[in-house]
Amino acid sequence: MTKNGFGKLLKVLTVSLVASLALGLLAGCNGNKASDKNEEKVLRIGTTYGGGDDSWFRQQYTDIFEYTNQNIKIEIVPAVDQSQYRYYDGTEPYVQPDYVDSMKKLMTGSNPVDIVIADTSTLKQLIQENLLKQLDPMIQEDKFDTTDFVPSVIDGLKDLGEGNLYALTPSFSSSALFFNKKIFTDAGVEPPTDKSTWDDIFAKARLVAKGEGKDRVYGFSFNRYMGSDPFGDMQYSYISGLQLKTYDEKAENMTVNSPQWVKVWETMSKLAKDKIIPDSNSNMNNSETWTAVSGDLFLSGKVAMTIGESNYVNEIADANNNASKIKNFTPVDWDVVTVPVHPEKPDVGGNVYLNNTFSINSSAPNADTAWEFIKFVNGPDFAKLKSRSNSYEMVSRKSFIQPKQGLNYNIQAFYLLKPFPPTNPKDDKLLVDKPGLYSINNVGRTYFQQVLENKKTPEEALNEWAEKGNKMLQEIKINPKTQFQEDGTPFIPEEGAGGVKY
Incomplete structure (x- = not known):
């Protein structure tokens, strides 16, 4: 059959299928x-x-x-x-x-x-x-x-x-914790299970992390992409589960100088400094040749566990099916469990979204x-x-x-946990009315980086973030249009000057 003839047949079959449905x-x-x-x-x-x-x-x-x-x-x-x-x-x-x-x-x-x-x-x-x-x-x-x-x-x-x-x-979107079976087997460590706590996952991550420099295999990553941002990942996947607030409901006072915040920063900074999780400075590309999987931490074997969306299953399956075409690539033997939970809410996960x-x-x-x-x-x-x-x-x-592409994996991991409550509409309204609030989070990133560089302890950095943030909140209270430069210097965008309010 000619290519043109096949195309016509395909159209007929497609129309017939839609009509039947x-x-x-x-x-x-x-x-x-x-x-x-x-x-x-x-x-x-x-x-x-x-x-x-x-x-x-x-x-x-x-x-x-x-x-x-x-x-x-x-x-x-x-x-x-x-x-x-x-x-x-x-x-x-x-x-x-x-x-x-x-x-x-x-x-x-x-x-x-x-x-x-x-x-x-x-x-x-x-x-x-x-x-x-x-x-x-x-x-x-x-x-x-x-x-x-x-x-x-x-x-x-x-x-x-x-x-x-x-x-x-x-429909809904969801994520789960993907893990590399071989890395766990080689390390003699039991793989993660559904409803594992974050502390359990971090402990396992320490046991399976190995190697140095470009050969480093990290225990855990909040996502599968090279150049991870520990601060952003922490805010999105970990702190949101604890429902910690950066400032109070009226956006007038900072709330980050608390024992719970200190514990979070101590945990995350130690994981990054001990190279259990990757950070933005990690050099993980051990090949000078680009491949279809070289930018993917999990597929390239650079991380034992990572959080991924349900459609990531397709990407893994496609890579495994085309392994012979990818230079220096070994098919990944994998499975999934639920995203880690906090002990306070063992049945709730922050990665189920009703969009x-x-x-x-x-x-x-x-x-x-x-x-x-x-x-x-x-x-x-x-x-x-x-x-x-x-x-x-x-x-x-x-x-x-049903599992995708005829695979056999723990698909219930994607829907076993309940979603976290949605953000408070009042919080969303605050960000619309006071766009300068976004800058307060960016200032926090700067202080967290100082912790990673051993320039400040988590407690010192959080106290300074609170002090700086309170000054910024006061500026916003005086004029809700106030925005800030990267160093926190306030300014009021001029009308018609092309200023952007995010």
Whole structure:
């Protein structure tokens, strides 16, 4: 068969597959309130951000629903149209948009949206302000099965609504702790297990770390990329789990000079100085020749354990399958366990994210149709479809979660833990209203580096960070527009001067 002929056949088969799938989903929709009515309807979906080409979103969520409910037209309405930033020329200061307020305007205006798709932080605030419909009565009335949902997903959503459901989500993103079996076997150390504490993982990391210079194999890394940043990794993956605050709720006083903060900095700085974890100065590339895996700590065998997303499985499988084509590469024998936990919260992990929650606006003009759509994208047929096509997230229905590429690994590690509570909407609001707060974190990085260089003890560095931060907070209190140079010197961006507010 010619290449052109094969292409035509492939198109025919693709169209046939989509048509068959759509017919099956249509059969599943028979009896729906939305599809029983012939009148034309417009279902408006509000998203946190978007704009411009919405084809990806439609392919992901709405095309098949519209095909099976041809009397319904779906409009995608972003709370913040990000396409406008393509034309930002720097002549005016950039102001961080308030996504929550923008979404509330979509929900309460003259033409309110029916469905709200948002992250958990936004969702929590909308629930607290009674702007969303509770879904439990509709779930019970239609006997919509939620027992197949991953417990960490459904429990995480219920926690936001104080035990009640105000949203469902068809997918979630997650990470786990990947480990190299051979490194543990060679060291005679038992590999990590699910729900291991951070201290347990750090202890194992010390036992398996070995070598010097370019031949160093690190015990643990917060991510798989060369040039790791211990301060940023610590803030994102470790401190967030402890829910430590840099400053108080009003952003008026620093809170980093506490025994708990000192313990964290002592732990992390010692791991970096002892070369148990890599830092930004680590020279780990022992080959002058670039390869497809040379920039990856785990695949290149430079780290025994690392935290990675669920789609990292595909990258490992692809590298192993093409090992003969990669110079000096040995296939990695690996498995996964849950991300480490803190003893205070042994069932909670900071790496489960409910990125797109689907809710119904309390003021929705088409609440019944909105519910039919939410049932559709959270139903088993949709989950079956997305389990095969979504490589970046996992479907929320556990019946359709299967190991990728026919591999055998501990896939439950990606959904065994509950997600951490979302950030407080008030904290997000503070960062919008007072953009200079971002600089306080950057100052902290400077002090942590001084600890790594043995210029200060963790306690000394944290006390100085608190002192410096308090002065910066005072400047922000006097004028919320205050921003800071790299050394912490305050300045007020001039209008029209191209200053940027992050």
